[in-house]
Amino acid sequence: MSLSKIKHIVLVLSGKGGVGKSSVTTQLALSLSLAGHAVGVLDVDLTGPSIPRMFAIEDAKVTQAPGGWLPITVHEADPGAGVGSLRVMSLGFLLPRRGDAVVWRGPKKTAMVRQFLSDVFWDELDYLLIDTPPGTSDEHISLVETLLQKTTPEQLAGAVVVTTPQAVATADVRKELNFCAKTGIRVLGVVENMSGFVCPNCSECTNIFSSGGGEVMANDFNVRFLGRVPIDPQFLVLIETGRRPRNPEGTTVNGHNISTPAGAPADDQETRDSALLVQKYKDCSLASIFHAITADVVAAVQQAQGS
């Protein structure tokens, strides 16, 4: 069975669209694989599958093997360098053309979610991260029902919930936390993304919306607060174009140094090359913040699963 060789399954949820759920999933996946774990990412955001673009593999096409669909490889394991494999499956790979709209009714979407959970040929994985659509739709119910049927409680680690700090976003995310409580999905923690804005001129971090809404909500629900990620225009440019703009030396946010490392090659070229993009993510502006969040997620998974 496709999920039987997976140690820990982590859902990434958000109440609203556009809060950075796919960005958080991508960065968690990279940090985990760079820490030596074998990682898979399953993108079940059927109406807006953005993970393939974030890994610059949007033109890849999956192949059908006897065991199921073969996921696309971002990079293979390199035990000498302490790097684990990273593979991705997304509806985006099955669409005839990039950017094609998926206009499906609920039953077709739920059937596709079930198929994704049973027909993808994952190898042995330490972590499978599942990027979900925003909200608590039919796909979520079908996803959780299928996971509860097809996995053991040891495998189903729980959910990382992504929000932005504003009350309008946290109100929706509270519904997401209630959804987890009702369906018995453990919450590993809350990430507050887009928390403050890093000025590209002076590197000052300004709370243009507000700050702390995610932490207050995590406290209210008695779940772990995994940390704040600021809006950094450098990070946006990297994701959108593959260019690596530089944060000046000494740029710090929330105690994290987010300056571009001195040794990082200057590279203003746009690239959609997957290996180059991964290399750039490794020393991108927000890498150290995502690295700390990933360490907390791993601790939460270990604590939840008593290992």
Ligand SMILES: Nc1ncnc2c1ncn2[C@@H]1O[C@H](COP(=O)(O)OP(=O)(O)OP(=O)(O)O)[C@@H](O)[C@H]1O
């Ligand atoms: N901390 C950040 N700093 C700068 N840009 C960010 C940050 N987080 C996300 N973004 C950008 O915001 C946009 C939306 O992010 P993303 O696609 O990850 O959101 P999402 O919640 O997955 O959206 P949806 O599920 O609705 O597709 C992307 O262009 C991404 O590059």
Ligand code: SF4
């Ligand atoms: S943060 Fe500093 S450099 Fe940026 S706009 Fe404000 S004053 Fe200007």
